Amino acid sequence: MPVASAPSGVPFKVVRMKTSKMRLKMVWDYPVWKPEGVEGQTGGTGSSVVLRALPRADAFAYIAKEDLRPILALRECNSCTGTDDALLSRTDDNEKTFLMARWFHCVKLPAHVLEEDHPFRNTFAEDHPPHLFLASSDGNLLTPLTGEQSRTELWDGMFALLEEEYLKDAKKSLRDIQRLLDEYDTLDAREDRLLEQFESEIEKRGPKSHKLAKIRKDIDRVAIAKKRALGKESKASDLGLKKAEKQTASL
Numbered sequence: 182m183p184v185a186s187a188p189s190g191v192p193f194k195v196v197r198m199k200t201s202k203m204r205l206k207m208v209w210d211y212p213v214w215k216p217e218g219v220e221g222q223t224g225g226t227g228s229s230v231v232l233r234a235l236p237r238a239d240a241f242a243y244i245a246k247e248d249l250r251p252i253l254a255l256r257e258c259n260s261c262t263g264t265d266d267a268l269l270s271r272t273d274d275n276e277k278t279f280l281m282a283r284w285f286h287c288v289k290l291p292a293h294v295l296e297e298d299h300p301f302r303n304t305f306a307e308d309h310p311p312h313l314f315l316a317s318s319d320g321n322l323l324t325p326l327t328g329e330q331s332r333t334e335l336w337d338g339m340f341a342l343l344e345e346e347y348l349k350d351a352k353k354s355l356r357d358i359q360r361l362l363d364e365y366d367t368l369d370a371r372e373d374r375l376l377e378q379f380e381s382e383i384e385k386r387g388p389k390s391h392k393l394a395k396i397r398k399d400i401d402r403v404a405i406a407k408k409r410a411l412g413k414e415s416k417a418s419d420l421g422l423k424k425a426e427k428q429t430a431s432l
Contacts, residue, residue: 252287256311
């Protein structure tokens, strides 16, 4: 899809259409520790429960649960502006970040996670805890990030972990998916034009117009093409988790 240019020659950011926008959403998990035996109690963990920092391995195991994907964890902060505003905002050319996030278990942890007795405290280093980190699901591979690094540094860290955790080439899959976003935009634009033509034809000649059948067929062709593209995206997104392969092999 061509990028529009300003009169000065400076490129505008591509404005994505509806289908692409749906593919550019990060799904966040908000893990909350609940000790065994109190899950059914009213009021969360209950006032009688004494909180303590879990051992590091246990904290990562609780956060990951059954999700074997590598972790992208964001620590919220009360004393600074939202650390994800510039890093993860749609307005700052982070399309690549949003696309790669599908291969991560994206987790937001509260600001008080740094308190000594918070169950997840030991997922962070004691000195200079990062606002953001990338880690394997067990925490053995961990890349701390300040939240002030460039997007290129973030992407390099994400790619490095994806290479360790997945069987297939994430860079190639990412390029394939980016091309599919362009295809979605083309199809959405065509669909919008056809729907406008359909409505206009009804207004001009009524619901019995002979032209409506052809427009409907064209709309159906767009839907089929979009479904085919979604299938390609699904295939490109399947990188094959190494941990999942090992689990299957051990059964």
